[in-house]
Amino acid sequence: MRIIVIRKSVLLGLLIFIMVLGTTLMYSQNMGNHILSVMNKDKLLPIYCVDTEEKKVAISFDAAWGDQFTDGILEILDRYNVKATFFLVGFWVDKYPDMVKKIHEKGHDVENHSTTHPHMSKLSTEQIAHELNTTSDKIENLIGVRPTLFRPPFGDYSNKVIETVMANKHYVIQWDVDSLDWKELGTQPVVDRVTRNVKKGSIVLFHNNAKYILEYLPLVIERLQKQGYEIVPISQIIMKENYYIDHTGMQRKMNVPQ
Template sequence: MPRKVWIIGSQKFKLLFLLLLGVFITLGGFIINNSLMPVFSTNEEPAAFYRADIKEKKVALTFNISWGEDKALPILDVLKEKEVNAAFFISAAWAERHPDIVEKMMKDGHTIGNHGYRYEHYPRLEENEIISDLNLSHKKIKDVTEKDVEYFRPPHGDFNKSVLETVDRFGYSVVHWSVGGQDWENPGVDTIVNNITDEIKPGDVILLHASDSAKQTGEALPIIIDKLHNENYSFVDIEELISQAEANIEEIK
């Protein structure tokens, strides 16, 4: 019995080839797009939070403290009077010396963050020295607060990508700032107030200091709070800003 041979004309062959090619391209594009989507939508690089990209007039007030007790207590009194919660990034060595002030911070509802132990510039340290400082500071702060704090601000606010990668392994969220009062320079109460209120935008993280070296912060603080309240700003916890859907993450190289 003779075999049947199917012969496809050149025009029909081209048409069939183009149809099959179109199917493969469409299918391939679907597979590639769906497999790559999670990769492009996930940011796994270490980052420092410094402000939230929001329209609501919300800001977070944060303080660094590493020395002294005379200025911290009046600042806590102002915050309590104005019914404002803040985040205090405390040096662990300072926390060891002043557990009563840390206890008052927590009792008043403020957030406690880690600000290191030795108060040295992390980028100048070897990785093992940073790890040692992180371990020690975390332990000492936990001894005082009985909590594993979540937020970390490197001493001097100084960090790079390598530092962030090391801190990230400890599970901390690094919090920087977007507006500072330069109060550690003691430039005058009016200047501190203007440094904050002239530059403020919704979602900003404000930096002030509660160490004894910042001699004018306590006087400037109620003016800053009242002025921002008059401009319809509200002070929120740092975790509320971080949880916002849209946030600016500082690119670190």
């Protein structure tokens, strides 16, 4: 039987080599996964929230059906010196043009929520562009400012939707805090749900015609302001360039070499 003798120095060198090689492979794999999570076209995401150190949040209202509470919403926002974002459907714009103008005159973002409120992921590229631009044209004709934000109805999107909307110079906006006001569960459940889940950079979803909105909206605003949050329009909280969206939908600043 032949016995092979390995010097301690050789053995130690071999072990160090194996450890360095293993660490390098793990690092490379983690970096590769990070790059894929950011750049992989199979995982395009809208902006759900924003990574920020500032204690700012945005509240938004989707307007598709009804107008009975909108004046009251604007009065509450004025009372607390809050500016918000309204996502409007095309047929709502047609029905309430004076209210569209009033929302704008009050200093709020007037943005795009499609023309006919369809499931956007089921449409062709041409149909997506039509849904988007028809309503942005209508809003621009009324207030002289073209929307730059788009919220897909039902929160329904696909890679094609995101790519088409961005190609037409709009940012795709979702939310990370859903008030669930459409369930009509009452005032306190909405207040609790929103104020417990909000964080720096959150985007909150409300509906302009939700049943209890005039009751819960002032309570939500008061609690957020007591917690030290500044409530701003979405256009003032998102980044416009040099950003990426991580796997959770959070918009983050991209480190650009100087």
